[in-house]
Amino acid sequence: GLRTGTSFAAPFVTGLLAAMPAARKGAMTKADVMSRISTDDLGAPGRDPVFGEGLPKAPERCDEIGGIASLPW
Numbered sequence: 001g002l003r004t005g006t007s008f009a010a011p012f013v014t015g016l017l018a019a020m021p022a023a024r025k026g027a028m029t030k031a032d033v034m035s036r037i038s039t040d041d042l043g044a045p046g047r048d049p050v051f052g053e054g055l056p057k058a059p060e061r062c063d064e065i066g067g068i069a070s071l072p073w
Helices: 006-019 030-034
Strands: none
Touching: none
């Protein structure tokens, strides 16, 4: 079923960041990390109280820049 809220969003963003180590490398603040994640804006333009930053988008393929397969191992 449909679920909403930060309790449901947090695991998805955590998984996205785990799969994209380049998004975390050298990041010092939350804003640093967020600026490296592509999002689809939802609702009113820009950040809003309902959708926040929007829908985070994972790379289409794991071998894209930042994806887990781009690591040297």
